[in-house]
Amino acid sequence: MSIKSYRAAIREALEQEMLRDPDVILIGEDLAGGAGGGGEDDAWGGPMAVTKGLLGKFGRQRVLDTPVSEAAFMGAAVGAAAAGLRPVAELMFCDFIGVCCDQIVNQAAKYRYTFGGQDRLPLTVRTTMGAGQQLGSQHSQVLVGLFTSFAGLKVVVPSTPYDAKGLLATAIRDDDPVIFCEHRLLYRMREEVPDGSYTIPFGEARIVEEGGDVTIVALSRMVHVAAEAVHALRAEGIHCTLIDPRTTVPLDTDTIFDSVEATGRLVIVDEAGPRCGMASDIAAIVAEELFSALRAPIRRVTPPCVPVPAAPNLEKLYLPDAARVMAVVRELVQR
Amino acid sequence: MSIKSYRAAIREALEQEMLRDPDVILIGEDLAGGAGGGGEDDAWGGPMAVTKGLLGKFGRQRVLDTPVSEAAFMGAAVGAAAAGLRPVAELMFCDFIGVCCDQIVNQAAKYRYTFGGQDRLPLTVRTTMGAGQQLGSQHSQVLVGLFTSFAGLKVVVPSTPYDAKGLLATAIRDDDPVIFCEHRLLYRMREEVPDGSYTIPFGEARIVEEGGDVTIVALSRMVHVAAEAVHALRAEGIHCTLIDPRTTVPLDTDTIFDSVEATGRLVIVDEAGPRCGMASDIAAIVAEELFSALRAPIRRVTPPCVPVPAAPNLEKLYLPDAARVMAVVRELVQR
Amino acid sequence: MGGAGKPATEEDAALRWAYRTMQTIRCFEERLHADFAAGKVPSSVHLYAGQEASATGICAHLGEQDYFHITHRAHGPAIARGADLKAIAQEIWLRAGGLCSGKGGSPHLHDARLKLVGANGGVGSGAALACGSALATRHRGDGGVVVCLLGDGAINQGVVAESFNLAAVWSLPVVFAFENNGYAEATGTAYAIAGNDIAARGAAVGMPIARVDGADYFAVHATAGEAIARARAGGGPSLVEMQVPRFFGHYEGDAQKYRAAGEVAELRRSRDCLVAFRERVLGAGLLTAAELAGIDAKIAAEVDEAFSTAAAAAPPAAAALLSDVYAGRI
Amino acid sequence: MGGAGKPATEEDAALRWAYRTMQTIRCFEERLHADFAAGKVPSSVHLYAGQEASATGICAHLGEQDYFHITHRAHGPAIARGADLKAIAQEIWLRAGGLCSGKGGSPHLHDARLKLVGANGGVGSGAALACGSALATRHRGDGGVVVCLLGDGAINQGVVAESFNLAAVWSLPVVFAFENNGYAEATGTAYAIAGNDIAARGAAVGMPIARVDGADYFAVHATAGEAIARARAGGGPSLVEMQVPRFFGHYEGDAQKYRAAGEVAELRRSRDCLVAFRERVLGAGLLTAAELAGIDAKIAAEVDEAFSTAAAAAPPAAAALLSDVYAGRI
């Protein structure tokens, strides 16, 4: 056990899984960096420095730097998975799904089904997401809902170093394609994380806080935004249960239902836009399956329906924050 | 006024808009067909024969056949729109968003916002969708929710020849990127359609049937499935309002709200999968904004969360049908 | 492997295998054409007739460890790889006993045991998947190679260009084998392929390239053999372009108005790989007319049986709708 | 147009414009580098220093009707096209007065009035958009051409290959101008580009190609001029590959460990387009050292003013968050 960052926890999971299984390989842009140049070999260790050091340990046969060719290398990862390897492909920004969408949503997601169950596809796609770095409309998106909408994919949204490490190990050992969504603003988050290898099962939400007044479901970085709100609300005498689903496919509806059953009130906090995302998805499921338990409207706290602006003041307005969550919760408990 | 098929209505809108505005051009694969061959020039007139005859009327300068290069020609359509033309680009199957996703969701959708409102982007993307032709997992999808989730796009889902013609004219004249989703099983549907040009405003739902017991919102071909159910239910004494939103961006929530206000019960029928699609989206909006009017759970009638199978018996099981809609409605009115 | 139990050592057995394979494909496709016209085929099909020498000349070189990625024009390549004729037919008929249990259909023929990798829906997407198979076989060090069939239309898909480069950067054991049948749907290569030179696109990444008459089995066999041997020996990727005639439409039902009058008749007359093959082996006295006739008759019966089996076979069980989405529980 | 009011007829005015443009870019980027290191720049930036001759040599040929598509390494090209220095700086500082009102930021500099088309987020995506600008200008018949800047990394994006082919098939007036600075992020072209020959990829679709030393303003000017004139005359697309040095990291903050020790120093010594330009014009007596020094001083003051304006400028109003999503009401 030691204090580790989200970044280090992810790196440790990669390293431990690579040690455990020689068929685990990494594919992506600048995972090492330095290929074809006159300087150091592991020059970058990943665009976000997540894979730093792995080249030295596993060599270029298992840490495969690629040209700027997401469609080809993502397809290669799909093909390699179908052929028996356990590739972990890195999509630098989830926004770049734009250029490899086919490989993920049409090929990886549908390979097994289309071919009648002949194959396993133990592919993990690591990608990054989120706003807050002034990177603008095409490097800040949260596309968890898009991935979730395609049957055949599993989708993981870790909010803490501990969860990131354990869920990534599970993802890599899983025999289905898993989209593992890392939030860039969390890379420096630190907490106690076991040194040894461990897994966290998919489809088991984490109850972050317990309280009887309102259920809050939040994803990825929004878990921390919601937690801040929950703590502040406690001082006002409002007690919330905060649930981090951790995976959206499979989705732990049991835990959500149990809580809503008790509170009768649901708020979902998500960093994706308001249309057809996870906030809508969870709201719809609860409105369908747990209607009689509801005592108030289901409220979604999301950014407005606009692309992500680059200017920091606009980006701040864009992102849900604790104050907004608190306002919504306060309004709900008054009903 | 004359009887026209959905296909013919779309063709007529294209022709009339091309006559009206010389800046309207068509871009896509085999819109004419026959280029580079030794036979007829307008050999196909579109993969679904929608654009048949337009080559002869407007020539190869305005009916631009392309190589099998969706990313390039979709990007070219975006660029041409930004540069002042009104391109109508055809994406043969919406599933092929896989290979031109970047151009649509990152470029077309975000062009105006990213550049601070300097440009107009009068682009129309015509695409086809839907199951029912045994084409399997990668040629049968309904991706309306995906398009809807990206702020900056407008999304049209015509269910009738009349609507298709009027909405396509609106789309082409609109100064924003519009995704116009044609359902392949509707191409042969026929009804009275005016011969002259007309437009139908975006964001105005069509009330297909009126009834006080249950509100049904259905999209595209599902409007007809739902209508069948509504008629049969009437014989049982159950009276439904059936709403066809016609566009999902903008979405006419007023019409939906007015009806749910009256009925207290909502069923959404959609051909997309159950996760993060339009059914979830509409359910979430209503659960949020109109909770107090609801007397029963919001029910979604969608396919199961699986890719589309090719075998006809499985495909039939996959697709929502009138019987399923009826069962859900009956259950709701008992509550 | 290489289909239908070819003993690779014996020259005339190899010839017989090649003939049997090509003739099986031809017979299958001609018969399918007729049945389709008669309304008996319950799905959309793209026929391979005319292109037989291509898949056959390639598969002659492929062993158990090798991968063969095919396209939507799938029947011929699947047959050449040795997939079960009845399972192929049943997949086309969308039956439970089909290669993909009726979930994929004609364009998605796939047999994981044979390392026959079916087309995914996007034209050209297979080029990237093929790089992945090549990574895997190299990772295992089992000496496998990968052949990826692609159509002329695919050369203009970005992922194909990316895959050329990636295969070359990683020096993968993959052969990109283009079947240039002159058309992508209704559009001719003279229009769609700037420069009208598929192989040149491969040469631009430094890959060895070869161009060959794809209606000549022996030429394909020799050229593909060289490319496959190079890949197997660690020489990296290469590209083979085969000029092939397409005897039917893009799909069945295609009126083919984009073709010149008499074009198909002329192709059938002058560029039929089976006619050329027969002439050559009979001329050289390698096989006899009687032998060939015997093979033909046997094949006709086999195809007949495959089709009637398929027509009579059961559809998938309803439960199949929900299975095979994930390998694990969800 | 062509930036900063160049009167295109006068030879020495053109030279002065070129020098002023390149020096403005250099000064802007060097100053930005220093300010970034001092923590004064509130966004991520990719600097263009070293590559000045490329955008400048191209923009010397562009008129009002012409489109210039640029990349994330945007400051230099935007300056060369004549975009307002203060508006550029304010966009980098994400202010309301920025070229994109603070919504795009450094990589997305865009000025619709100047037909300066900013990068979209995906490397290489602009190649397709450029085909669209070319379609539009040809449709209008206004004699416009399109130059599309691309980096070496972009050559491996599928959409770029597709765009080459599409531009050639449609014979569009577009020049694909590659700035080969040796790196895509931390990865060298020797690894990432199989065959290590960008121009060859263009040649494979039958486009005319040219390779030029991108650190030599006069060479770029001549070569780009030829390609642009060809496009303007209806001769279709072509490709120009420019070898350019990159003096800073991929982005500011990049430790550049992937570069050999002394690599940048050597590039600055031997491949500085401004040094070469000065030598040439002074040697030929075209401009005097005093003139150049006068220009330098003026530019330093302008850049200074642009930066201090930007630093002091107001951020976008809160209402800007919701505006500009659609042109019409929604």
Ligand SMILES: Cc1ncc(C[n+]2csc(CCOP(=O)(O)OP(=O)(O)O)c2C)c(N)n1
């Ligand atoms: C990305 C994509 N675009 C378009 C299509 C539609 N489509 C199916 S087959 C085909 C033509 C392919 O031509 P080619 O590669 O020459 O193969 P052939 O059919 O001639 O065997 C097209 C365009 C598709 N399946 N995928």
Ligand SMILES: Cc1ncc(C[n+]2csc(CCOP(=O)(O)OP(=O)(O)O)c2C)c(N)n1
């Ligand atoms: C599709 C896509 N993949 C990856 C990236 C991340 N990225 C940004 S710049 C860059 C390198 C581009 O290199 P090059 O084209 O040579 O331009 P340079 O930065 O050298 O000017 C990469 C990979 C991106 N923006 N888009």
Ligand SMILES: [Mg+2]
């Ligand atoms: Mg073809």
Ligand SMILES: [Mg+2]
């Ligand atoms: Mg570069």
